[in-house]
Amino acid sequence: MISQPVFSQLNRYASAALCAVSLAGCMVGPDFVKPDNGLHEAVLTPRQAPPDATRTSDAAVPSQWWRLFNDAVLAELQSRAQADNLDLQMASERIEQSRAQLGIAASELLPSVGAGASYAREGLSEHGKFVALGASSSPSDFWQLGFDASWEIDLWGRARRLREGAAAALEATVYDREAARVALSAEVARTYLQLRGTQAQLDIAQQNLTVAERTLGLTESRERNGVATRFETSSARAQVATIKATVPELLQRRNALMNALALLVGEKPRALDAQLGETLPLPSLPTSMPVGIPSEWAHRRPDILRAEAQLHAATADIGVAKADFYPRIGLKGQIGVEAFEGGDLLSWDSRVFSVGPTVYLPIFQGGRLTQRLALNEARQKTAALAYRQTVLRAWHEVDDALDAWAAQQRRHDELLVSYEQNKQALQAAERGYQEGASDYLNVLTAQLNVLASQTRLNDSATSATLTVVNLYKSLGGGWDPDALKHAPGAGVEGSAVPSSDAPVAIVSPVTSHTKASP
CATH class of the missing domain: 1.20.1600.10 (Outer membrane efflux proteins (OEP))
Known part of the structure; x- marks a missing residue:
């Protein structure tokens, strides 16, 4: 179980998150x-x-x-x-x-949630400052296992x-x-x-x-x-x-x-x-x-x-x-276990966690944000x-x-009338040519028409x-x-x-x- 102090702290951050979410109904910019x-x-x-x-x-x-x-x-x-x-x-x-x-x-x-695990075998220099302060220089193992989560609250x-x-x-x-x-x-x-x-x-x-x-x-x-x-x-x-x-x-x-x-x-x-x-x-x-x-x-x-x-x-x-x-406001948290021995990872005493808000406020961007707004408006x-x-x-x-x-x-409609008249003219020209009443030029002209x-x-x-x-x-x-x-x-x-x-x-x-x- 999570200890009472840890639970109280998580509860405070959750309450802050809910307050932030209640403000997230605002949206800047034109509709x-x-x-x-x-x-x-x-x-x-x-x-x-x-x-x-x-x-x-x-x-x-x-x-x-x-x-x-x-x-x-x-x-x-x-x-x-x-x-x-x-x-x-x-x-x-x-x-x-x-x-x-x-x-x-x-x-x-x-929110984004990820899991991670790591193992490292570490050793300190015998001439380093940590050994001078009493730390052991003997090589040791270090195990870590946990989850990371982050969420940017969409206030604006x-x-x-x-x-x-x-x-x-x-x-x-x-x-x-x-x-x-x-x-x-x-x-x-x-x-x-x-x-x-x-x-x-x-x-x-x-x-x-x-x-x-x-x-x-x-x-x-x-x-x-x-x-x-x-x-x-x-x-x-x-x-x-x-x-x-x-x-x-x-x-x-x-x-x-x-x-x-x-x-x-x-x-x-x-x-x-x-x-x-x-x-x-x-x-x-x-x-x-x-x-x-x-x-x-x-x-x-x-x-x-x-x-x-x-x-x-x-x-x-x-x-x-x-x-x-x-400003961008978010929540970031981590929970997991870490130990020098792999067998101690299941121990409750190996737990580690962190949770808290994050704030980012743009102060100086060299005019980049202003020009981006002008670009989008154009x-x-x-x-x-x-x-x-x-x-x-x-x-x-x-x-x-x-x-x-x-x-x-x-x-x-007009071209249909023209075609019917030209067809009648051709028939008349062919009949006249066959009877010898007209020359071939009339027939040729009628055919072309x-x-x-x-x-x-x-x-x-x-x-x-x-x-x-x-x-x-x-x-x-x-x-x-x-x-x-x-x-x-x-x-x-x-x-x-x-x-x-x-x-x-x-x-x-x-x-x-x-x-x-x-």
Whole structure:
């Protein structure tokens, strides 16, 4: 048992520790306050919306927005990319690194306990002062065994600010992965749609080649019969060669796009050739475009959430820097046994202990603490500007994407009319040429017009679907915020994203409105 004097002394130190803990509710430095993003003022309609085109709605943005295209191959590629993309896997590993950093920061709030043991064989010099005072110079053994414990009392909230900053940094890393997920889903959809557009262009070239070869055969027949001239035959052959010349470039573009999709899903080159080599039509535009309401952007766009978390972390760093100006108070203790004989270590008389408070007060640091505080305040102002810039950029991206989407729909409608008229003109020119009512120049011109209008129409259809991709990327589609928040075991204390309900100050470049803790 511990003797009464020892127990009384330990009790006094424990009481002092409890008093110190009661004061530890104070935290110096500014608290976090969520910034006002102002996105409620945004308008989710294009400047010039087509009268009879696809309409937008206030329905929530679907997390898997690519399913609006109703394309099974695209949906499968998206699933494979979400599971196997290497960039996304690296982003997940960075989350684990941030989680470990949070654990390191949280350990500052807990006491540290260690055990130690030592053995030494010692001998004093016969000419030393201790022997002169009567000590024996004969060699002897010395054994020590014990436990050490120390605990810094977080009076000013330094350790709690460290943990708060680490939790916000983890939150930013989580949103960084989700931003990568949004970019990945958009890149997969964009590459796939470009592939289908290229395949459609190949099909158009083949159709025009068939028409040109048929015209060439007719021209050669007319030349043999003395009706057509060498100019007409040479022009027909040149048209066939011109169309054939477009095929190798289109094939190379198709192959490059299939390889790009293979890279996005973590596969080697040509791994998707068998699946994607078959020509399929370009997916049609969705009949409805759910875009939500502007105030939800800040909850859907992970880059805005990431910038907010980075601002939170920068604000917490100010508290850490301010706490360094205050004294650090802790408790330190040691208990163990020591003896000259190993067998005496179990004896109660071999006990040794020490316990007491420790105080560290910074007096002169050469300006290091002041400059560190100034550095962290400047970093917070930079983070505040970065947040404002992220919100403003998001606003511009959504507005530009809406206008581009509407413009491509109007352009496609007009190009469709142009294609139909050019096709009728070609039919009339071919009929007139066969009947001898017109020369071959009319046919050649009509063929060129049809080929050009088909190419423009296909490019327009591809561009129209790509504007849908850009729109949903700008709206932050491609991930599910609700699923992330309620994912068990992910993030801090059972949630995917650390709770940031505690207010945090925003220090702007012009003014600083902070909410100080006691």
